[in-house]
Amino acid sequence: MPARDETQETPLLRLALPKGHMKTAVFDLLAEAGIRLHHGSRNYRPKISLEGVEVKLLKPQNIVEMLHLGSRDIGFAGADWVAELDAELVEVLDTGLDPVRLVAAAPRELLDAHDGGLPDRHLVIASEYVRLTEQWIEDEGLDASVVKSFGATEVFPPEDADCIVDNSATGSTLEANDLEVVGELMTSSTRLYAHPDVLEDPDKKEAVDRLVMVLRSVLEARARVMVEVNVTADRLDELVDVLPCMREPTISPLHSQSGYAVKAAVPRDVLPTVIPELKEHGGTDIVVTSLAQIVP
Ligand SMILES: Nc1ncnc2c1ncn2[C@@H]1O[C@H](COP(=O)(O)OP(=O)(O)OP(=O)(O)O)[C@@H](O)[C@H]1O
Numbered sequence: 620m621p622a623r624d625e626t627q628e629t630p631l632l633r634l635a636l637p638k639g640h641m642k643t644a645v646f647d648l649l650a651e652a653g654i655r656l657h658h659g660s661r662n663y664r665p666k667i668s669l670e671g672v673e674v675k676l677l678k679p680q681n682i683v684e685m686l687h688l689g690s691r692d693i694g695f696a697g698a699d700w701v702a703e704l705d706a707e708l709v710e711v712l713d714t715g716l717d718p719v720r721l722v723a724a725a726p727r728e729l730l731d732a733h734d735g736g737l738p739d740r741h742l743v744i745a746s747e748y749v750r751l752t753e754q755w756i757e758d759e760g761l762d763a764s765v766v767k768s769f770g771a772t773e774v775f776p777p778e779d780a781d782c783i784v785d786n787s788a789t790g791s792t793l794e795a796n797d798l799e800v801v802g803e804l805m806t807s808s809t810r811l812y813a814h815p816d817v818l819e820d821p822d823k824k825e826a827v828d829r830l831v832m833v834l835r836s837v838l839e840a841r842a843r844v845m846v847e848v849n850v851t852a853d854r855l856d857e858l859v860d861v862l863p864c865m866r867e868p869t870i871s872p873l874h875s876q877s878g879y880a881v882k883a884a885v886p887r888d889v890l891p892t893v894i895p896e897l898k899e900h901g902g903t904d905i906v907v908t909s910l911a912q913i914v915p
C-alpha cells in the first residue's frame with residue numbers, strides 16, 4: 620500500500636469516481652441522491668457532501684486496480700475491467716447505467732468470404748481486453764494471438780488484425796467500421812465495488828450500506844412513477860386488480876363519499892398498458908408524477 624500522510628485525518632471511506640464514459644451518469648446519480656460534489660474542471664479531488672468520505676477521480680481501469688490493492692475502499696467501475704483484471708472485489712451495487720456488451724467482431728468482407736464465419740486459419744485479434752480475449756480464444760477453440768490495443772481498436776482490421784474484441788454501446792462504431800459481431804464475451808455496466816476488507820469493518824460497512832441504500836432508492840424511483848386515480852366505490856376492486864404496485868396501493872375516501880382516490884408507485888414501462896386499463900375499469904382524473912427516491 621502506498622505511503623500515507625499521517626498528518627492528514629484518515630477518512631472513513633476512500634471513494635473513487637470514474638473519469639470518462641461513466642462519469643456523467645454516476646455524477647447525475649449522486650446529485651439525484653442529494654450528494655453534492657464541488658470541484659473545478661481539472662481538479663481530480665472533488666469535495667463530497669458526505670462526512671468522512673474522501674473522493675478521487677480516476678480512470679475506471681485504475682479504480683479496479685486501486686480497489687484491488689486496497690488503496691481505495693469503494694469505487695465505480697465497469698464489470699468488464701473487473702473481469703479483465705481478475706480483481707477480487709465485492710460488487711455492492713449494479714447501477715445498470717451505461718450498459719455495454721463486450722463483443723468479438725470481424726470485417727463483413729472477411730465473414731462473407733467464409734460462409735459468414737471466421738476463417739479456419741491463424742487469426743490476429745486486436746483488443747484492450749487481452750485476458751478476456753485469450754479466454755475467449757480458448758473457449759472457442761480458435762488458433763489465434765492477441766495484439767493489445769490502447770483505444771481505436773475498430774481501426775485495426777483488416778491490415779493490422781483479422782478481428783477485434785471491444786465494448787459496444789450503441790453499435791455505431793462497429794457499424795461505421797464495417798464490423799459485424801461474431802460473439803459476445805460478456806455484458807457490463809457501471810457498478811459500485813468495494814475492497815473485501817471494507818465490509819469486515821463495521822463502521823466502513825455501515826457507511827457503504829447507507830450509500831448503497833440512497834443510490835438504490837434513486838435507481839428504484841427512476842424506474843417507477845406515482846399514479847393517482849379516482850374511482851367510484853362499486854368499481855374500486857376491479858380497478859385495484861389492474862394496478863401493479865410495490866406492495867398495496869394507498870386508498871383514501873374522497874370528500875362527500877363520492878368514491879376513492881387510489882395511489883400506487885407503478886413501473887414506468889407498464890404505463891402504456893396500465894393507463895388505458897385504468898380508464899376501462901372506471902378510473903378517472905388520472906395523474907402521473909415522477910418520483911425522486913424510493914426506500915422500501
Ligand atoms: N459508450 C461506451 N464506450 C466505451 N466504454 C464505455 C461506454 N459506456 C460505458 N463504458 C465503460 O467505461 C469503461 C471504460 O471507461 P473509459 O472512459 O476509460 O473508456 P475509454 O474508452 O478507455 O475512454 P477514453 O476514450 O477516454 O480512453 C469500461 O468499463 C466500459 O465498459
Ligand SMILES: O=P(O)(O)OC[C@H]1O[C@H](OP(=O)(O)OP(=O)(O)O)[C@H](O)[C@@H]1O
Pocket residue numbers: 769770771772773785786787788789790791792793
Ligand atoms: O457502440 P458505440 O456507442 O459506438 O460505443 C463504443 C465505442 O466507444 C468507445 O470508444 P471511444 O470513443 O472511447 O474511443 P477509444 O476506442 O479510443 O477508447 C469504445 O471503445 C467503443 O469503440
